Amino acid sequence: MACETTRNEPFLPDRELHPAEIPAGVDSRAFMMRSALIGATAVITGCSPATPEQQAAWPPPAAPPVPGSKVSPDLDVVKKAKGPVMTTLEEFYKVGPGPSSSHTIGPMRITYDFYQRCTNLPADQLAKVTGLKVHLYGSLSATGKGHGTERAALAGVIGKEPATVEPEFLDSLVSKPDQTFPVTMGDKTLTVSLKDMIYDSPKGDFPHPNTMTCKLMGDDAVLYGLEYYSVGGGFIEWKGYEPAKKGPPKYPYSTMAELQKHADASKLTVAQIVMANEVAVSGKSEAEVNAFIDKIHTAMVNIVKAGLEAPPGTLPGPIKLRTKAGEVYARAKDDPFEARRAMGLVSAYALAGSEENARGHLVVTAPTSGSAGVLPALAYSVGEGGRNLPQQKIRDGLLAAASIGYLCKHNATLSGAEGGCQAEIGVASAMGAAFISQAYDFAPQVVANAAEAALQHHLGMTCDPVAGFVQLPCIERCAFGAIKAYAGFVIAINEIPAHRRVEFDTTVAAMALTAKEMNAKYKETSEGGLAVSVTLC
Numbered sequence: 112m113a114c115e116t117t118r119n120e121p122f123l124p125d126r127e128l129h130p131a132e133i134p135a136g137v138d139s140r141a142f143m144m145r146s147a148l149i150g151a152t153a154v155i156t157g158c159s160p161a162t163p164e165q166q167a168a169w170p171p172p173a174a175p176p177v178p179g180s181k182v183s184p185d186l187d188v189v190k191k192a193k194g195p196v197m198t199t200l201e202e203f204y205k206v207g208p209g210p211s212s213s214h215t216i217g218p219m220r221i222t223y224d225f226y227q228r229c230t231n232l233p234a235d236q237l238a239k240v241t242g243l244k245v246h247l248y249g250s251l252s253a254t255g256k257g258h259g260t261e262r263a264a265l266a267g268v269i270g271k272e273p274a275t276v277e278p279e280f281l282d283s284l285v286s287k288p289d290q291t292f293p294v295t296m297g298d299k300t301l302t303v304s305l306k307d308m309i310y311d312s313p314k315g316d317f318p319h320p321n322t323m324t325c326k327l328m329g330d331d332a333v334l335y336g337l338e339y340y341s342v343g344g345g346f347i348e349w350k351g352y353e354p355a356k357k358g359p360p361k362y363p364y365s366t367m368a369e370l371q372k373h374a375d376a377s378k379l380t381v382a383q384i385v386m387a388n389e390v391a392v393s394g395k396s397e398a399e400v401n402a403f404i405d406k407i408h409t410a411m412v413n414i415v416k417a418g419l420e421a422p423p424g425t426l427p428g429p430i431k432l433r434t435k436a437g438e439v440y441a442r443a444k445d446d447p448f449e450a451r452r453a454m455g456l457v458s459a460y461a462l463a464g465s466e467e468n469a470r471g472h473l474v475v476t477a478p479t480s481g482s483a484g485v486l487p488a489l490a491y492s493v494g495e496g497g498r499n500l501p502q503q504k505i506r507d508g509l510l511a512a513a514s515i516g517y518l519c520k521h522n523a524t525l526s527g528a529e530g531g532c533q534a535e536i537g538v539a540s541a542m543g544a545a546f547i548s549q550a551y552d553f554a555p556q557v558v559a560n561a562a563e564a565a566l567q568h569h570l571g572m573t574c575d576p577v578a579g580f581v582q583l584p585c586i587e588r589c590a591f592g593a594i595k596a597y598a599g600f601v602i603a604i605n606e607i608p609a610h611r612r613v614e615f616d617t618t619v620a621a622m623a624l625t626a627k628e629m630n631a632k633y634k635e636t637s638e639g640g641l642a643v644s645v646t647l648c
């Protein structure tokens with residue numbers, strides 16, 4: 112079939128495409144294994160192994176997995192009998208600084224929450240306060256330095272929120288780490304600094320791999336403290352957490368099968384079901400929901416543009432990774448082969464969003480920051496970066512995409528620390544496939560099939576960020592997630608929908624099972640896979 116695209120219309124039309132010393136707290140066996148592998152890789156590649164100084168700058172590898180140290184069944188995020196999906200768009204699509212929703216946005220929201228609680232303590236209790244300490248455990252400790260977790264946590268403590276924090280402020284904590292900041296609680300003013308954000312044990316039987324404690328100190332005594340969990344996608348919980356009271360959904364569903372049943376019975380699209388539920392659960396009007404979706408879409412577009420326009424450079428951290436979104440974009444847009452041009456442009460858009468994340472600039476969790484290049488790339492490609500679909504189609508697409516993210520969160524996980532990268536890029540890709548399918552008005556079965564295909568082909572994908580930085584493999588992985596979303600879409604719209612053998616719910620269950628059985632070395636600890644195979648020259 113002849114391709115109908117033009118130079119200004121890069122996407123194929125609707126029916127086609129679119130150390131010497133072992134660091135304290137580090138397990139000696141894991142450390143020796145990593146050192147041996149790095150040495151062997153250096154011989155093969157001809158690159159010198161990292162110097163002891165370079166290695167000392169890396170986040171320490173996490174200790175080996177502790178049997179049974181999974182995720183506590185008490186956490187709301189894993190409770191079994193939890194009824195229908197109740198997540199709202201504002202909870203799901205969050206704007207905040209990169210590079211990791213669970214390691215930056217979550218911790219910042221946690222310390223901001225703790226700060227707010229502290230301001231409400233009785234004056235006589237606050238009068239005894241002498242300091243504030245935040246302890247980071249598990250994966251937050253293992254790879255937090257590479258993610259800037261301590262800087263995010265400090266920002267929250269001093270009253271900054273993820274959606275409005277200036278990336279320059281976080282950058283200034285890198286260049287001037289000894290800065291101190293006043294924190295006022297009632298009549299009391301404390302001084303805090305990065306030294307109060309403590310990388311504690313990466314090893315232990317924690318309720319969640321991303322566990323934190325926040326403590327208000329009176330000399331050596333804890334006057335008030337709370338244990339928190341950054342459970343993925345920027346969502347947070349705490350000890351004794353109870354979800355906020357919400358309205359009942361108009362079309363209750365906890366599986367895609369149930370969602371589709373509502374859609375079939377009511378002759379509605381997936382987007383219409385999600386919108387009706389959003390109005391019922393959040394209490395907002397449709398106009399207010401649309402205004403929020405437009406805000407998120409604008410943020411996504413701006414993130415892609417910022418990444419494309421950023422001057423070429425080297426990303427922060429020991430990898431010294433060169434950016435490439437701008438270069439890929441410049442060359443791809445002049446590619447004479449339409450299909451290759453379309454793939455190149457989608458890849459460039461995803462690289463742009465993900466490089467913005469790696470810079471620590473603002474991104475949208477969709478579903479996480481590590482995967483935040485995927486959905487913006489697709490939104491841009493069907494919008495002003497390509498097909499110029501009407502805004503309502505993009506709104507519909509983002510609503511359908513949210514339903515995929517909701518179901519994955521509800522029945523599996525969105526956390527790389529809990530489920531590996533299948534839970535981040537895999538879910539983002541599935542959301543993207545649903546987004547495109549809905550934006551082009553395909554039926555609920557096609558939306559579900561496209562999402563299933565994209566998720567299925569990410570099953571088992573591990574999380575192994577080199578040196579704990581959300582760069583390798585994360586940035587290119589966003590491009591692959593976006594391309595696979597298109598592949599899922601193209602297959603779904605060209606197959607006979609009823610013939611798809613695997614249902615979306617089955618694949619989500621498979622992801623949950625794989626997450627449960629995946630070795631902890633591959634869950635954002637930087638202790639396995641690419642993280643121990645790449646030699647930093």
Ligand code: SF4
Binds near residue numbers: 482536574582
């Ligand atoms: S490998 Fe995947 S899950 Fe892990 S930090 Fe990178 S994007 Fe996130």
